[in-house]
Structures are given as C-alpha cells and as structure tokens.
Amino acid sequence: MTDATEADRHREKMAKRKAVQDAEVAQKTVEKGLLIVHTGPGKGKTTAALGLMVRALGRGWRVACVQFIKGGWDTGERHAFAAFGDRVSWHTLGEGFTWETQDKARDIAACRHAWERAEALMADPTVRLLVLDELNIALRYDYLDLAAVVGTLQARRPDLHVVVTGRNAKPMLIEAADLVTEMGSVKHHFAAGVKAQEGIEF
Amino acid sequence: MTDATEADRHREKMAKRKAVQDAEVAQKTVEKGLLIVHTGPGKGKTTAALGLMVRALGRGWRVACVQFIKGGWDTGERHAFAAFGDRVSWHTLGEGFTWETQDKARDIAACRHAWERAEALMADPTVRLLVLDELNIALRYDYLDLAAVVGTLQARRPDLHVVVTGRNAKPMLIEAADLVTEMGSVKHHFAAGVKAQEGIEF
Numbered sequence: 001m002t003d004a005t006e007a008d009r010h011r012e013k014m015a016k017r018k019a020v021q022d023a024e025v026a027q028k029t030v031e032k033g034l035l036i037v038h039t040g041p042g043k044g045k046t047t048a049a050l051g052l053m054v055r056a057l058g059r060g061w062r063v064a065c066v067q068f069i070k071g072g073w074d075t076g077e078r079h080a081f082a083a084f085g086d087r088v089s090w091h092t093l094g095e096g097f098t099w100e101t102q103d104k105a106r107d108i109a110a111c112r113h114a115w116e117r118a119e120a121l122m123a124d125p126t127v128r129l130l131v132l133d134e135l136n137i138a139l140r141y142d143y144l145d146l147a148a149v150v151g152t153l154q155a156r157r158p159d160l161h162v163v164v165t166g167r168n169a170k171p172m173l174i175e176a177a178d179l180v181t182e183m184g185s186v187k188h189h190f191a192a193g194v195k196a197q198e199g200i201e202f
Numbered sequence: 203m204t205d206a207t208e209a210d211r212h213r214e215k216m217a218k219r220k221a222v223q224d225a226e227v228a229q230k231t232v233e234k235g236l237l238i239v240h241t242g243p244g245k246g247k248t249t250a251a252l253g254l255m256v257r258a259l260g261r262g263w264r265v266a267c268v269q270f271i272k273g274g275w276d277t278g279e280r281h282a283f284a285a286f287g288d289r290v291s292w293h294t295l296g297e298g299f300t301w302e303t304q305d306k307a308r309d310i311a312a313c314r315h316a317w318e319r320a321e322a323l324m325a326d327p328t329v330r331l332l333v334l335d336e337l338n339i340a341l342r343y344d345y346l347d348l349a350a351v352v353g354t355l356q357a358r359r360p361d362l363h364v365v366v367t368g369r370n371a372k373p374m375l376i377e378a379a380d381l382v383t384e385m386g387s388v389k390h391h392f393a394a395g396v397k398a399q400e401g402i403e404f
Contacts, residue, residue: 007306014304028397038246042383048246050253051279052402058278059401076260077253083285102216104209128401161402178391181244186382194380195230199261199330200254200363 033128033160034178035153039136039169042183049131049163050077056161057084061128064089064121068114069134069166075202089127091117111143122156129161136166139173150176235330235362236380237355241338241371244385251333251365252279258363259286263330266291266323270316271336271368277404291329293319313345324358331363338368341375352378 036052038045053063065088081088093114115138121130138144150172153162164173174180196202238254240247255265267290283290295316317340323332340346352374355364366375376382398404 010306011304018304024392025397028392028395030394030396031399032396034391034396034399034402037388039388040386042385043381044240044246044250044253044383044385047253047257048250050256051246051249051251054252054256054282055249055278055404056401057285058280058282061401076257078260079262080256080260080286084282102213102220104212174388177389178394178396179245180388181246182386182388183244183246184242184384184386186239186241186376186384187379189236189380190226190230192232192380193230194232194234194236195227197233197236199258199263200236202257 033156033158033162035176036161036163037169037173037177037180038163038165038183039167039180040182040184041167042185043188044183045165046133048181049133049165052163053081053088053129053131056129057087062087062089062126063129063131064091064127065131065133066091066093066114066118066121067133068093068111068138076199089121091121093117107141108143111138114138115144115149119152122152122160122162125157128159129163131163131165134166135164136169136173139170140166140168146170146172235358235360235364237378238363238365239371239375239379239382240365240367240385241369241382242384242386243369244387245390246385247367247369248335250383251335251367254365255283255290255331255333258331259289264289264291264328265331265333266293266326266329267333267335268293268295268316268320268323269335270295270313270340278401291323293323295319309343310345313340316340317346317351321354324354324362324364327359330361331365333365333367336368337366338371338375341372342368342370348372348374
C-alpha cells in the first residue's frame, strides 16, 4: 500500500467518524443545570470539581463551594481562587475529618450547618455552579438525611449546576444525578512511601 | 445503650483510626515530582488536571499546559487562567480532534511540534507542574514514539510534576507513573440528550 493510499484511507475513516460525531452532537439539544457526582476510591474527585469551577469562572459565572469535611486543611486552591475576588464564594464549615474531632455530635452539627449554607447558596440566583465537597462522606455516616438532601438537590433551580464529591456515593444520589464519574485508583504513590505534598495534595 | 456510651464508643473508634492514620502519614517521607496519569472513559481527566494547576498556583508555583489534541476548542479554562498572568504558560498546538482534520500527516506534525514544546517546558526550571493534555491520544495513534516519550518523562528534573491525560493510557506509561487514576463513566447526561454546555464541558 502506498503512502498516498494510506492517507486516503485515513481521511475516509476520519470523515465517517466526523459525520457520526456531528450527527450525535446534533441530537443533543437539552440545556439544563446538571447534578454531577464524583465518587470512587481514586484521586481527582475534589480536584476535578476545582477544574469545573475554573471553567465556569472562565465563562464569567459566579461559583460557590461548601466543604463538608476538610475544614481543618489549609489548601492551595483557596489561595488561588482569591484571584477571582467575590466571583468565588467559599464556605468551610467542616471541622476536619471525623477521626480528627472524635466528637460525633459536633460533626453532625457542623454537617447540618454546612447543609443550611448549601441551601442558601442554591437559592442565590447569582450562583451558577455549586460544589458540595465531601457531601458523600456526611451522607455515608448518616450525619444528614439522605432523602431530604436528594429531594432538595432535585428541586433546585433549572439552571444551577451542582457537583457532589466524596467516596461511596449513595445509590439514591446516583439515581438522581445526570453525570456520575467513578475515580478508580490504578496506582498510588503513597504505597511507595511518597508523602502528601504541598501544591499537589493540598 | 445510652447516648453517653455511644458517644464514648465513637470517640474511641475514631481515636484508633486517627492513630492508624497518623502512623501511616509518618511513614511517608519521600518528596518528589510525580508522574500522574488521568485515564479511562469517564469525564474529569482534563478537568482534574485543571484542578491540580489551580492548587499549584495557590502555592505560588508557575505551571504550564500543552494541549495535544483539543486545539480547535475555545475553552473557558483559558479565559480563567488569564487571571494568573505569566504564571500560567499555555500551549495549544493540536489542531482539533483527529476526525476534524482528516489529515494524518498534519496531525503527526502537530503532535511532534507539541512534544518539542513539552520538552522545552520540562527544561525550564521555573515550571513546577506541566500538564500534557490528551498526550495519551497522540500515543495511542502512534503519532509519537512511546519509548522515547516515556524515557524523556522518566529522565525529567526530580522536582517536576507532570500530569498526562487521555483515554487508553499505554501500559508502558502506567508502569512508569507514580499515580494513575482511571475515570470510569457510571452515568452520562449525553445519553439523556443533554448537550455539551458552555461552562461545564468547555
């Protein structure tokens, strides 16, 4: 087979693929605020939510994030988002991971307080994207009522995108979601004795 | 069981967990630039890389991104990163997905050009994090030499973090990586007729 023939075959194959792709895109006409879930044991659940915040900011939107669990951590992303001024609204109400506090009643109160803040942000029409970071952990420990949380998420404004992160997403939440990604851990550097490093993990 | 007893049991359980966690953290002492791979069919591969860029920027680092495939797209993240001035160095050398160009020779030339740019950025000591977006696609189509690419990545400066994104990561790259996350698609809104929307997908 000559080079010219191979190039022709490639062009033909890719033209067919483009036609299929274009037809698929044309069929999708619905625009709506999405309920997005990032779950699974791998890295990238919160990090991909940060990426969505960046993309939304690039489109001129206002965004908000409520951290349900990681409150005790001083994270690099908070410094970075300061560059966007009041277009990012950040709410840290958790008090660290549950094995840091060792006080269940305090954890439950912190989660309820965080959820009330989330409800207030859902009612704010200037917010187009809301990240509920580690909400899945609060739901897994039954620190919040699952049916009430899912019901409120489903009844949100039609143009509001919500991202829920954390391992072990509840089936009822997955059922209600538009987009669910499971981050799987194929390989992890912690297993090789590498520590959590500034700029990468926090 | 009284409430007090339950709270005590919880406290004891969490204290044990904290001890295990603290001991694990203490064992991890290595600091190094990581080779990170985001692969799999699900959403979030590029988005999580954007999140890592944000976190790194929050620590005062300079970061760079080379886009191997998505060049034709005008993406929200580029607008957003403009807020960080010359601390973000963005290189778009791909000419759209391969079914957009239908010209294999041009695609190969674009990928080689992008890889040369990546090599130059790896040699720049001011860059602490380098994202090679959709490099896996270029490797999958054999538009770049896999062994040469992996060899160069392995020989990088010890403090440089590199993130490679794209489906179908080659086993040789996974073998060389420190951290590999597989994004799995549990549920996708495109299947329900929802289109790719500004601020979320691009």
